[in-house]
Amino acid sequence: MAFLVLDGLTKTYGEVRAVDSLSCTVEKGEFVSLLGPSGCGKTTTLQMIAGFETPTSGRIELAGRNLASIPARQRGLGIVFQTYALFMHMTVRENVSFGLEMRKVSGRELKTRVDRALEMVHLGALADRYPRAMSGGQRQRVALARALVIEPELLLLDEPLSNLDAKLREEMQLELRRIQREAGVTTVMVTHDQSEALAMSDRVVVMNGGRLQQVDSPFDVYETPKSSFVSTFLGKSNNFAARLESTTDTGSVLTSGGITLSGPRASLLPGAAEIAIRPERIELTGPEQGIVSGTVRERIFLGAQWMLAIETAMGEFLVARRNSGNREADIGDTVHLVWAPQDLRILPAKEGARS
Known part of the structure; x- marks a missing residue:
């Protein structure tokens, strides 16, 4: 008891x-x-x-x-x-x-x-x-x-x-x-x-x-936050409105900002949803591997890491990059972002969102 x-x-x-x-x-x-x-x-x-x-x-x-x-x-x-x-x-x-x-x-x-x-x-x-x-x-x-x-x-x-x-x-x-x-x-x-x-x-x-x-x-x-509030209140998170297109036993297909995304298996029915991904789970890559591309709008040095603000078709991403001793991408640079599908979190849509 x-x-x-x-x-x-x-x-x-x-x-x-x-x-x-x-x-x-x-x-x-x-x-x-x-x-x-x-x-x-x-x-x-x-x-x-x-x-x-x-x-x-x-x-x-x-x-x-x-x-x-x-x-x-x-x-x-x-x-x-x-x-x-x-x-x-x-x-x-x-x-x-x-x-x-x-x-x-x-x-x-x-x-x-x-x-x-x-x-x-x-x-x-x-x-x-x-x-x-x-x-x-x-x-x-x-x-x-x-x-x-x-x-x-x-x-x-x-x-x-x-x-x-x-x-x-x-x-x-x-x-x-x-x-x-x-x-x-x-x-x-x-x-x-x-x-x-x-x-x-x-x-x-x-x-x-x-x-x-x-x-x-x-x-x-x-x-594994259960809601948009939890994901954004605990630490930094990139959250975007999305549509859950389909879910199988092996994963989900979503769209956000006109971009098709792969995610883990969702417990939601197809329709309006929200996706979230932590800044530290995003990597910079070449154009051929990138899921979404964007422009660096801000760059903040935090000692142990850099925090980049990147404008994309989905919206603004925050990307955390470990400080390797080298300067990261400069403001104005075009960069390409990639993440593992299992790192995407699929959440219920905010109240009032349309499917």
Whole structure:
């Protein structure tokens, strides 16, 4: 049986449905991210799990217990807020021990558990320091230790890395994942950062407009998106309106911008569709092998790779090219693009598209 169950979870504010019939599960020990743009309902979902918001309808179960009638303070959850919410007049040790003191834990057990939590986040040597004298990454780890020391059944993270600079944020992704695995605590994190969700999660719950879009492993949600929104929200993607002409057991035939394309077997009926292909799956080739030709309109150097914007009969393609140490095609050059048919993703047409 799933450890955390969200069943038909709905939250309305007047006419606004912030969360709309959300159903998903989280297994014990799993790290799951709620991912989506601002206003998609992910934070409201986290607040309902925590008990800070009351669902309009639906059910939340944790380890077989219905949380509806349990006040937030009695749910026994560990929570790390976006702002960390540390007590600046308390030392690191005092901050971490606060939750245990509220639970009437004292003496040797309190000291042992606080020491263990501080060592887990590599802050044992800073136990007597005050938060105001610490870096953003150190404060984040204090907040994490404070949440873990109570040995919660469920850890909730509300954009815990958003206040860190880019380099420290990447380092803390690895550190936070290490700590979560070491503690073995089931974790639900809210984030709008795609790379963060992909790097840290066992599974990703993609949301938009209060609705669930897709639940999958990071690899599958990136490689096999189920909708246009998922394909474009997670990383860069080239998406074009298309028509699915036919499908057999071996593949599909499509047309887009007057160009005939081969794709993998589609689960859709012939008619209006959308195709998507990642920039890194496209190669530059000779004119005789090219699927589509175009003109380089923009060229951006990103260090490890080049990003080319190429205007074609199908529309503008973004093409990612590994930095080989040489300059890539210049602006104004004519280039020819090719990709493997299995790298094309065939998606349902956007609402309102005609077949």
